[in-house]
Amino acid sequence: MRTIRAVAFKEIQVYFSSPVAYIVALIFMALSGFFFVRDLGNPFPEASLSNFFQGATFLLIPLAPALTMRLLAEEQKLGTIELLLTSPVRDWEVILGKYMASLVFLLFLLALTSYYVILLLLFASPDPGPIYSGYLGLVLYGMAALAVGILTSTLTSNQIIAAVVGTGILVVLYATAFISEVVTGVWANVFNQLGFTSHFNDFDSGIIDSAHIVYFLTVTALFLFLSIRTLESRRWR
């Protein structure tokens, strides 16, 4: 536990002292703000965060891998992984520590968006239910997206490749909803269930369905598991 915390703490410090994380935060805040105000100009605007939530899921596709790309790729590039992995630390502790750090940064980003909520509360009376469930869904969605990013960062020593491949995987998981509209029958359902979008939309509507929670946690666990196995694979590769 102490080693996980040490790894996580070190990475959090790097996040808050490196430009990449601030650039990611800036882009996220600017664009999510745009999504938030998009409908407020209407004559009869709706006091909800739905536009923000939908926009954020879209923004996290490139931004989550950008946050995680450094975590393992850089250690492999610089060779510091050799000292990390010859310390008495288990592979899963390394992956979990790195993952926790990225999750903390994501929560920090989402905490920054709380001023949208404050604005709504000041100027309107929004329904609090969908706001709670929307944030819950966004955190779960982000957890899965970061886990995908961790895997691609583990696979290569090149941060750019890690980010691009991570974004590619997330695009596929996002786009399966569109595929399901094209195909018919059982396949439509399969593609619909496979991707992120259909599982996120209920949260946005104020519905907390345990099936969707299980889905996102499963995706997270799967990608973290694959990351651990990838790190271990040096033992038999």
Added chain:
Amino acid sequence: MSAETASTNGAPAAEAIAEDAMIEVRDLTHYYGPNPAVENVNFTVRRGEILGFLGPNGAGKTTTMRILTGFMPPTRGSVTLDGFDVVEKSLEVRKRVGYLPESVPLHTEMTVTNYLKYMGTLRRMNGRRIRRRIDDVIDVCRLGDYHKTLIGKLSKGFRQRVGIAQAILHEPEVLVLDEPTIGIDPIQVVETRGLIQELGREQTVVLSSHILPEVSMICERVLIIHEGHIVAADTPNNLAQHLRGVEQLEVEIGGPPAEVLPVLRGIDGATEVTHHPRPGINAYRVKYREGMDLRDEISRTVISHDWSLLSMQVNSMSLEEIFLRLTTAETDEDDLA
């Protein structure tokens, strides 16, 4: 089964099971793709010994060290450290090893103290011990003025010290240092060697180098490794003695080389004479059989021909030459086996 085959080979196996063995390497083989980096390597390191790996780049030194430290497993063979197998009991092994990789990979965005704190936690030390040991290693590695400096801002020599500091932080029983003096200035090299010798009094040290004088200076025993095989293993002194099969004289003679050369070649006992002209001086290298002394004969011959003898010097083989012979000529391997 393996015990039987080992005992038929005689003494080495029995020696290996000696109680003070810290590291035991048996039939170690590692392949990168189809090519072996090391093949059937056997050696034992005693507790408290300073062992040097000597070999040209790509000989398999780093591969062997990565396996010793548990970074990667061998393709075949076994390695135990303090009785723990590096594959089966990797975590136990890693607790006991301090490692300095060749490239000295450090987190450049951290300060020296923060980095050491981080490495200490990874080594599962408690907070109080970490603080005490950081003071110790900063002192030992003379990093006092730089403990709050970002590692990225340090010169290569100081980074090397940080690398050593993290390796000894948790007081490991075994220190594995891959090319610890590469790329630092001569004064720091001397300091680093002294430091390693100091550490070697209490800890088992395995270091690699491609610089021969260094290994002969620091190490109690040397393994010469070439193309993944151990071609010689002995103390630096014994290695030098073992190989002094041929000795040579360097002679400077004032006289026409065309006449001098055949006369020198005619001297009884001289096996090979070569001419090495330098501006204004004619130098000759005379190789002769072991145990003979040709100096008397040569000086009298030179004077009897009315030439002048300007200098004469016995050259015994340096470790440098031994190394070259071991790694270039195959016949020499038989002598050592």
